[in-house]
Structure formats: structure tokens, C-alpha cells
Amino acid sequence: MRFILIDPPHKIWTILRAWVPSPGCLQLLAYLEREGFDIEFMDCTLNENPWGDLEEKIRREKPKVVGISVICTAFIYDGMNAANLIKTISPETTIIMGGEHPSFTAEETLRDCPAIDYICVGEGEVTLTEFLRNLEKKEDLSQVRGLAFLDETGNFIYTGDRSFIEDLDTLPLPAYHLANMEHPYVGIPSEGKRGLVVNFSRGCTFDCSFCSEAAFYKRKWRKKSPKKIADELQLLKEKFHRDIFYVGDNTFNVTRDQGIGFIEEMLKRKTNQRFWLQSRADLILRDEDLLDGFREAGVYQFMLGLEYHRDNVLKDISKRHSVEEAVKAMKLIKKHGLMIMATLLIGHWEETEEDRDDFLNFFGKYVDHFGLNIITPLPGTPLFYKMKEMGRIKDWEYRNFDYLHAVMPTREVDDLEQLNFIYKNIMRRYYWRPRELIKLFSRNPILRHHHRFYITQVAFNIMMHEIFGNPMWVQPNYQEYRDYLVERGEVLPPELMRLAK
Numbered sequence: 001m002r003f004i005l006i007d008p009p010h011k012i013w014t015i016l017r018a019w020v021p022s023p024g025c026l027q028l029l030a031y032l033e034r035e036g037f038d039i040e041f042m043d044c045t046l047n048e049n050p051w052g053d054l055e056e057k058i059r060r061e062k063p064k065v066v067g068i069s070v071i072c073t074a075f076i077y078d079g080m081n082a083a084n085l086i087k088t089i090s091p092e093t094t095i096i097m098g099g100e101h102p103s104f105t106a107e108e109t110l111r112d113c114p115a116i117d118y119i120c121v122g123e124g125e126v127t128l129t130e131f132l133r134n135l136e137k138k139e140d141l142s143q144v145r146g147l148a149f150l151d152e153t154g155n156f157i158y159t160g161d162r163s164f165i166e167d168l169d170t171l172p173l174p175a176y177h178l179a180n181m182e183h184p185y186v187g188i189p190s191e192g193k194r195g196l197v198v199n200f201s202r203g204c205t206f207d208c209s210f211c212s213e214a215a216f217y218k219r220k221w222r223k224k225s226p227k228k229i230a231d232e233l234q235l236l237k238e239k240f241h242r243d244i245f246y247v248g249d250n251t252f253n254v255t256r257d258q259g260i261g262f263i264e265e266m267l268k269r270k271t272n273q274r275f276w277l278q279s280r281a282d283l284i285l286r287d288e289d290l291l292d293g294f295r296e297a298g299v300y301q302f303m304l305g306l307e308y309h310r311d312n313v314l315k316d317i318s319k320r321h322s323v324e325e326a327v328k329a330m331k332l333i334k335k336h337g338l339m340i341m342a343t344l345l346i347g348h349w350e351e352t353e354e355d356r357d358d359f360l361n362f363f364g365k366y367v368d369h370f371g372l373n374i375i376t377p378l379p380g381t382p383l384f385y386k387m388k389e390m391g392r393i394k395d396w397e398y399r400n401f402d403y404l405h406a407v408m409p410t411r412e413v414d415d416l417e418q419l420n421f422i423y424k425n426i427m428r429r430y431y432w433r434p435r436e437l438i439k440l441f442s443r444n445p446i447l448r449h450h451h452r453f454y455i456t457q458v459a460f461n462i463m464m465h466e467i468f469g470n471p472m473w474v475q476p477n478y479q480e481y482r483d484y485l486v487e488r489g490e491v492l493p494p495e496l497m498r499l500a501k
């Protein structure tokens with residue numbers, strides 16, 4: 001059976017101007033390919049005409065079934081717009097959507113966008129395979145676990161949780177051959193020319209209250225073996241010439257063994273690749289003796305979710321590390337010749353202006369890269385349910401649930417625009433400090449490259465936008481869906497404009 005998986009048109013990551021084929025989509029495709037399906041992938045962000053090419057393809061092929069992937073809450077409207085467009089052109093096409101956000105909001109999403117026929121709740125490989133097989137044989141879809149849909153009378157049906165794949169090593173290598181790996185947008189320009197995001201594990205055993213990943217994978221952690229990881233990296237080196245990676249695993253070294261195995265395997269393979277890994281302060285302290293090994297194996301940076309500089313806030317968000325541990329971890333990482341990127345959260349309810357000044361001074365001292373975010377109640381997280389119940393979510397526009405926009409006020413600042421301004425101001429104050437500008441000439445080539453890219457292109461563009469109103473950068477092929485509908489006004493039914501999100 002033929003199946004087209006669509007990653008709808010998105011605005012690419014403005015902070016680092018990076019785009020990569022979704023690792024989850026490539027994993028799904030590889031699985032389906034092994035199961036014998038005739039598959040295709042359309043990563044619409046890379047289309048010459050993001051919406052136009054999608055429309056043309058659907059018009060031409062009238063596929064029996066398409067899948068739409070939505071991995072971020074902020075992407076949900078792109079997914080719904082794609083579903084509406086597809087359904088209008090080809091009403092016979094069955095549409096199944098998957099990803100974190102639709103999994104958590106299945107009923108809401110189905111009711112909001114009737115063009116979506118089914119939602120795959122949770123991990124996709126096995127559910128999608130069974131779904132496609134049953135669809136092909138016209139068998140009962142309500143027998144497929146992990147599916148949500150509305151029945152003929154509009155009742156919401158959920159077929160029940162699908163258990164997780166126990167051993168991720170049983171999965172085939174992601175289908176890189178189906179992605180447009182040579183497209184000029186595919187990469188992480190801040191890290192180097194041949195950058196990519198990869199994913200080797202699922203979930204995390206911790207339970208930070210704002211984290212959708214822990215919720216999605218029910219606090220379970222599963223990983224590929226170091227050998228399997230190294231096989232994938234070697235393929236990426238040899239076939240696709242990729243040598244610098246942001247490893248998207250939420251927490252790479254949940255166990256010491258995973259770190260040890262990775263170090264041993266990469267030292268053996270000598271692929272000369274570089275890695276930016278994610279971890280936690282407490283796990284860095286636990287694995288202090290491995291830090292030199294990580295560096296020798298190619299790791300150049302650890303990204304730690306340090307979040308805040310006050311223990312009461314860390315406790316409130318169930319971070320389960322202390323400020324003291326955060327400081328020790330930052331010092332250790334530096335001591336072992338590695339860089340530290342801290343992901344941080346401002347916008348807590350009790351936060352004051354003085355807190356934010358301290359915050360900047362505190363993290364400004366240690367970190368190489370400043371990953372500033374605004375606390376966001378992502379659907380599915382404990383934080384979301386609590387904030388919803390307390391009535392604190394003031395902006396329900398999911399497009400803004402991207403950690404870069406405030407959607408909740410603080411006790412002191414009620415105006416969300418004011419909070420957005422505060423966010424930008426902290427970024428400005430951080431990046432325009434002499435200490436950061438000196439990094440433009442750092443002896444560390446990756447740090448120098450990152451800062452040259454970030455400050456001269458991204459930060460400068462933002463500054464010119466704010467002072468002189470210069471346009472903000474967007475990828476050259478970007479087109480708002482509504483603009484596309486206006487352009488196609490005479491061909492597409494006007495109904496679509498009403499549905500546009």
C-alpha cells in the first residue's frame with residue numbers, strides 16, 4: 001500500500017536558523033519500508049513552494065492515505081492547515097496525524113479540524129503499520145490500539161494505549177535515503193556546515209513538571225545500543241558527509257553504561273565527528289570521571305536544563321537538582337575542556353525584576369551558550385493541567401507555545417507583551433556584553449563560529465528589526481498559509497480561508 005508522510009510547511013527554527021528532517025519521521029518511514037509499504041516523504045518546509053507543491057502533489061496523486069506529523073505544539077496549526085488543504089482537494093484521502101501534541105490533545109484536535117480522520121496516540125511505528133494494514137484490508141480500525149477518532153455520531157473513541165517498543169535496537173536505521181539531505185536548509189549553521197539533529201533514545205526517567213517528553217513517554221527511557229548508534233553515525237559520515245550533531249535525546253546518559261558504551265564505540269570507530277549532548281547537572285556530577293572520555297570521543301558541548309538560579313523554583317518545577325549541583329556541574333564541564341549550553345526558564349509566577357537581574361549575573365558567569373526560554377505550559381504536562389485549572393493561561397494561541405513567547409503572566413507582570421519584551425531584553429543584555437563579544441575571537445573554533453553566526457546574523461537582525469523596523473529573517477521560500485490561499489483564491493474553495501489557522 002502506498003503511503004505519503006507529510007511534515008507540513010513550517011517556519012524554520014528562528015533562533016539558530018536550523019532545519020533538519022524530523023528524526024521521528026525518518027524512523028517511522030524506515031519501519032514502514034521494512035514492513036513492505038510503498039512510502040514517500042514530503043518535508044514541505046523544503047519545498048520550493050511549501051503549500052503549492054503540497055497542493056500539486058495531492059491533486060496529481062489523490063493518495064488513498066496520508067500521514068501528517070506534528071512534533072511541536074507550535075506546529076499544530078501548520079498540521080491542521082495541511083489537513084484541510086488535502087481534504088478539500090482530495091476528499092477520499094484518509095488522513096492520520098501523529099506526534100506529541102495531537103497525542104495529548106486528540107479529542108480537541110479532531111473536533112477542531114474534522115479533516116483529520118485519525119490520530120495516532122503515542123509512538124507511531126507499530127500503530128501506523130497495523131492501521132495501514134487494516135485500512136488496506138478494510139478491517140476494523142477500532143481493533144488497532146493507539147488510535148483516536150470520532151465515530152459517525154461524533155463520539156470520541158480512543159482504542160487504548162499502545163505499549164512501547166521494548167528494544168529500540170529492533171528498529172531499522174532511519175530512512176535518510178528518503179530525506180532531502182542535500183537541501184541547503186538542512187543543517188545547523190551555527191554549529192558548522194555539515195550539522196544534523198539525530199535521536200538515539202526516547203523519554204527520560206525524571207518528571208520535570210513542564211516537560212512534554214517525560215509525559216509522552218510516561219517517564220520511561222529506552223535507548224539504542226552504542227553499537228547501533230555508532231552504525232548510524234558512520235552511515236551519516238560515509239554516505240551523507242555529516243560530522244557535527246545535535247543529539248536530540250532528552251537525557252543522553254540516563255545510565256552510566258550508555259555514556260561508557262558511547263565513548264568506547266566512538267573511540268573505536270574514529271569517525272572524527274563532533275557531538276552536542278543533553279544531560280542533567282546531577283548526572284554530570286555522577287559521571288565526572290567520564291567527562292574526559294566524552295571529550296575524546298568527540299563531544300564538544302553538554303546542554304543542561306539548569307532552568308533557574310533559585311532552589312525554590314527548581315523545587316516547584318520538580319527539577320530534582322539543586323543550584324549548588326548546577327554550579328558544580330558547570331564548573332566540571334569547563335574544567336574538562338567542554339562547553340556548556342544552559343537551557344533556562346524565566347517567567348515564573350513569583351519572579352521579580354531583581355530575580356531576573358540575579359539570574360543574568362548568575363548564568364552569565366559560566367555558560368558558553370545561553371538557551372533562554374519562557375516557561376510554557378505544554379499540553380500533556382503536569383504544569384499545563386495545573387495552570388489551566390488555576391486560569392493562568394492567558395494566550396491560547398498554540399503558535400505561541402514555543403518557549404519564546406509568554407502565554408502566562410507572572411504575579412508582577414500581567415501584560416504578556418511586557419514579558420516578551422523582558423525576554424528580548426535579557427537576551428540583548430546577555431549577548432551584547434563584552435564577555436560574549438570577545439567570544440567572536442575565541443581560540444575555540446566551534447565557540448567562535450557559533451558566536452560569529454549568532455551575533456552577526458541572528459542577534460544583529462533582531463536588533464535592526466527592533467531599532468529600525470528592518471524585516472525579520474525568514475527562510476526565502478517561506479509563505480504564510482493565508483497568503484497562499486489569497487494567491488490561489490480563484491482555484492481553491494473560499495471555505496478554506498475560513499478554516500485557516
Ligand code: B12
Binds near residue numbers: 019096
Ligand atoms: C528534531 C527536533 C527539532 C528540529 C525540527 C525537526 C522537524 N522537521 O520538525 C528543530 C531542531 C528545527 C527543532 C526546532 C524546535 N523544537 Co524541536 N525537537 C526536535 C527533537 C530533538 C527530536 C524530535 C524527534 O524526532 N524525536 C524522536 C521521535 C522518535 O519522536 P517523535 O518525533 O515524537 O515521533 C514519534 C511519535 O510522535 C509518532 N509520530 C510522529 N509523527 C507522526 C506522524 C504520523 C502520521 C504517525 C502515525 C505517528 C507520528 O511516531 C514517531 C515514532 O515513534 C525533539 C526532542 C525529542 N527528543 O524528541 C525536540 C522537540 C520536539 N522540539 C521542541 C521545541 C519546543 C522546538 C522549538 C519550538 C524550540 C524553540 N524554542 O524554538 C523549535 C521549533 C521552532 C521552529 N520553527 O523550528 C519540543 C516540543 C515540545 C512541544 N510539545 O511542543 C521538543 C519535544 C523538545 C523538548 N523536550 O522540549 N526541533
Ligand code: SF4
Binds near residue numbers: 208
Ligand atoms: S530532565 Fe529533561 S527530559 Fe527529563 S523530565 Fe526533566 S526536562 Fe524532561
